[in-house]
Amino acid sequence: MGLVAEFNIHCEALPLVEVAAAVPRATLILDIQFNHGDRPLFIATVTDGSQAVIEEALTDAFDVGEWTLIGQAGKTRRYQVSPALDFEEQLGEHIEDLSGLESLATTEAIIERIEVKTDGWRQSGWFADREAFNEFSSFWQQNAGFRLHRLTRDGESEPPGDGLSDRQHEALRTAYEMGYFDIPRKTSLDRIGKELDISASSVSERLRRAQTQFLQDTMAPTWPPLPE
Template sequence: MSLVAEFEIQCDALPLVGVVEEVPDATVILDLQFTHGERPLFLVTTTGGSQTAIENAFTDAVDVGPWTLIGRAGDTHRYQVTPGLSLEEQLGEQITDLSELKALATADAIIERIEVEPGGWRQTGWFADRDAFTSFAAFWQRHTDTGFRLHRLTRNCEPESPGNGLTDPQYEALRTAYELGYFDIPRRTSLEAIAAELDISASSVSERLRRAQTQLIQETMAPTWPPLPA
């Protein structure tokens, strides 16, 4: 029976990790387009953060080549990015046998979401069976400093309902904000009041709400949208 897994790969040599470290308040989602040459193009969607800061980080990053802003909607921007390094240059010091990494591309798995975070990638993937998942996890455990951190592993018995990708802190922040009237018009509460209720900082509340809203949009609405015009 197939499995759905949500996990982190702790490896700061992965593409675009340096960009996120420069702009930590942006959510960066990466898709790989495997139809262009040996290395796939990076299709990058950013939400939040400063557009100028993100684009400056692209320009300064050694693993980013020429990039193009494809379109924008609100504070969401979509870019096509050419890798600035070969696979050997990107990961050769971290992974001694790159043929193993290339073999993962033909594994019985589909990686449907990659969120770039400081220090690595957070991914959601579908795996044909437990052996396929175990092989995938074992590869990254062998080749990364802090390894492979599993957040969720479920059997693919039934489709998940929208919102199941939320973490417990995100769910709690979203529910508290809603119940206190943060989403009302006019707004009846503030980030500071929500922060006091949750006993965290206002900046942490803002981040959790932003990530939770991004996750819900990606699960419910984004799959139905046509591509933005160039």
């Protein structure tokens, strides 16, 4: 089953970050038209912010060749942007593994939303499986900065960690509310077991399985591989 992820890539060299930094109160959503060769066109949708400041920032940005206002509705304006650089030229001085960047193009993933921030991109997208997501996240952890906000299974709306069973949820909540995770501990596995009407060894197993599943769904995808 596929995974849906929402995350930040912290890299100030990414396209149009300079523009977003010039208008920090605006929301800038980027759509990349990959069918335009080495320098794909961008469709930039900007909501709020001064039109004059936004257009001045587009004109002055080192990575913008030409831009055209193609639509406007209220406080939202849409621009077609021709980049002045290809991705290799844009990121070459900031990303050591350019071959790895190229290989991401073959990753089984669909990036559905890119919001340009003042220090990088916030993205959400679909990944075919854990291996595809790990390949993508590991590259950015090693070459820039990566922070995962949400990771769920495709078709599910539950927040991360909801792969836990009802019994695991119950065990975690009971242990937490009884102070098992406090420092120092305020309860024991025996007392939690009596509350749940199971043995202390069963409590221990449920807690270990629940913690492993929670880490697997949340933090583990953001960790870089251990050195060999």
